[in-house]
Amino acid sequence: MNACFPRFLLQAEFLSGISLQPKNCAFSLFSNQKRRYCVIALSLSAKPTKETLVVVGGGAAGIYGAIRAKTVAPGLNVVVIEKGKPLSKVKISGGGRCNVTNGHHTDNVVLAGHYPRGNKELRGSFFNVHGPIDTMSWFSDCGVELKTEPDGRVFPVTDSSSTIIDCLMSEARKRGVVLETGKTVTSVSAISGCKFSVKVEKRTVGYVEHAEANYLMIASGSSEQGYKLAAKLGHSIVKPVPSLFTFKIDDFQLVELSGVTFPKVRAQLKLATVQKSIPTLTQVGPLLVTHWGFSGPVILRLSAWGARELSDSDYKGTLHLDFVPDLNLEDLKSLLIAHKHKFAKQKVPNSFPSEFGLVKRFWRHILEREGLDGDLLWAYISNNSLISIASHLKNCSFTVKGKGQFKDEFVTAGGVPLSEISLNTMESRIQSHLFFAGEVLNIDGITGGFNFQNAWSGGYIAGASIGNLATASSLEEETV
Numbered sequence: 027m028n029a030c031f032p033r034f035l036l037q038a039e040f041l042s043g044i045s046l047q048p049k050n051c052a053f054s055l056f057s058n059q060k061r062r063y064c065v066i067a068l069s070l071s072a073k074p075t076k077e078t079l080v081v082v083g084g085g086a087a088g089i090y091g092a093i094r095a096k097t098v099a100p101g102l103n104v105v106v107i108e109k110g111k112p113l114s115k116v117k118i119s120g121g122g123r124c125n126v127t128n129g130h131h132t133d134n135v136v137l138a139g140h141y142p143r144g145n146k147e148l149r150g151s152f153f154n155v156h157g158p159i160d161t162m163s164w165f166s167d168c169g170v171e172l173k174t175e176p177d178g179r180v181f182p183v184t185d186s187s188s189t190i191i192d193c194l195m196s197e198a199r200k201r202g203v204v205l206e207t208g209k210t211v212t213s214v215s216a217i218s219g220c221k222f223s224v225k226v227e228k229r230t231v232g233y234v235e236h237a238e239a240n241y242l243m244i245a246s247g248s249s250e251q252g253y254k255l256a257a258k259l260g261h262s263i264v265k266p267v268p269s270l271f272t273f274k275i276d277d278f279q280l281v282e283l284s285g286v287t288f289p290k291v292r293a294q295l296k297l298a299t300v301q302k303s304i305p306t307l308t309q310v311g312p313l314l315v316t317h318w319g320f321s322g323p324v325i326l327r328l329s330a331w332g333a334r335e336l337s338d339s340d341y342k343g344t345l346h347l348d349f350v351p352d353l354n355l356e357d358l359k360s361l362l363i364a365h366k367h368k369f370a371k372q373k374v375p376n377s378f379p380s381e382f383g384l385v386k387r388f389w390r391h392i393l394e395r396e397g398l399d400g401d402l403l404w405a406y407i408s409n410n411s412l413i414s415i416a417s418h419l420k421n422c423s424f425t426v427k428g429k430g431q432f433k434d435e436f437v438t439a440g441g442v443p444l445s446e447i448s449l450n451t452m453e454s455r456i457q458s459h460l461f462f463a464g465e466v467l468n469i470d471g472i473t474g475g476f477n478f479q480n481a482w483s484g485g486y487i488a489g490a491s492i493g494n495l496a497t498a499s500s501l502e503e504e505t506v
């Protein structure tokens with residue numbers, strides 16, 4: 027049918043916003059609306075059609091992987107199918123600034139140590155092939171100026187995630203990646219000759235297309251659909267659970283402290299379901315008091331390392347905080363006794379040893395917890411009270427009653443197990459020509475740019491592997 031061909035061309039053009047492959051494209055589609063076989067762009071030559079890679083998901087991993095595949099094998103048809111808007115998480119990431127990667131860790135073992143899921147497996151070749159420095163070079167080569175903040179987080183100098191999105195979209199367009207948005211891959215199946223049949227649906231009722239692909243890259247993030255596709259192709263799924271969240275705390279007095287920050291606390295999480303001691307459930311770092319509980323890097327880190335155990339215990343446990351981790355109990359007592367003698371005529375709520383590094387609001391909170399009178403002078407405070415204050419500062423416990431709704435850095439732990447893929451190529455060990463990249467895998471990092479780095483590294487390796495296979499295949503075809 028004549029009408030069919032232009033209809034799909036028009037559709038792809040409208041939906042892609044990137045580009046079409048006018049020649050030799052083997053991204054063939056069936057539409058059940060017309061009940062007819064349609065080809066998105068027909069082969070104009072007599073030669074067999076070119077191979078096609080279908081990427082499920084236009085997030086960081088999918089777009090980066092698609093660009094790499096098309097760079098290595100310019101002749102390969104690369105089609106990214108995205109159900110929503112491409113790079114939507116990049117847009118909201120890092121509070122709209124996009125923390126692209128982390129610039130402080132070049133050693134693979136140290137870098138891998140920032141991934142609660144993946145810390146053993148990622149010590150090998152993964153970051154050697156494409157690590158944070160390679161990511162930074164890639165963006166710089168594409169004209170994006172980056173800056174590294176003192177804590178290692180890397181951002182575009184514009185402090186705008188749009189800079190990263192514009193760069194990726196422009197590279198994809200330049201290379202000829204086809205992007206189809208507003209379409210969902212709802213089913214996949216392996217067909218003969220290492221090929222895949224891909225079912226694509228639009229929100230419009232009854233709109234179904236079937237595409238045939240030589241290579242499939244699942245880069246669907248934490249979407250349930252993505253896990254289902256992986257399972258359909260023979261993979262198991264490690265139960266997905268949230269990571270990087272804040273803690274709801276059952277303490278009405280805390281509300282008064284909302285907004286108070288502590289530059290350094292030691293936080294230890296105890297859960298009823300965990301009997302053995304887990305070293306990673308003790309973390310040191312900055313803490314922020316919110317109106318519902320605790321947030322800040324130290325809490326997000328605990329939530330990441332304890333993601334699975336917290337899920338098992340229904341997000342209930344006890345948090346022990348040491349507000350002065352650099353001083354021991356004896357030091358604290360000595361400092362308090364010295365302060366008592368030196369400031370005998372001052373009211374206790376009005377002064378405290380500066381070595382504690384605390385804010386007055388918190389000091390008063392501690393005194394309230396101790397039940398001490400607001401007019402008490404230092405001269406009259408008992409030694410028992412001083413010992414009790416010191417103990418309180420070293421170990422203050424709070425009841426964790428749930429998970430906060432704060433979603434600034436939310437990621438999902440779980441997904442396709444790393445034992446089922448080869449990290450050298452990102453290819454499935456179960457299904458040939460099937461590749462995975464990004465958060466769909468059982469990899470997640472703590473905050474600081476590590477999650478995007480997983481997406482860039484995985485996308486790059488998968489894209490390069492597919493590109494190499496496609497190049498080899500086209501050479502083979504030429505020699506036949």
Ligand SMILES: Cc1cc2nc3c(=O)[nH]c(=O)nc-3n(C[C@H](O)[C@H](O)[C@H](O)COP(=O)(O)OP(=O)(O)OC[C@H]3O[C@@H](n4cnc5c(N)ncnc54)[C@H](O)[C@@H]3O)c2cc1C
Nearest residue numbers: 083085086087109119120125211247249464465475477478
């Ligand atoms: C608010 C927020 C802020 C963050 N900030 C940072 C940060 O600053 N730095 C950092 O390192 N990490 C950050 N992260 C984490 C980071 O965004 C993710 O780890 C990263 O986006 C994962 O990339 P991905 O490509 O694997 O998945 P995604 O970015 O989730 O992309 C997957 C894409 O696949 C699409 N999709 C899924 N299923 C289908 C289907 N069946 N058919 C078609 N399309 C499908 C989805 O619509 C989605 O666009 C943040 C996360 C959140 C939520």
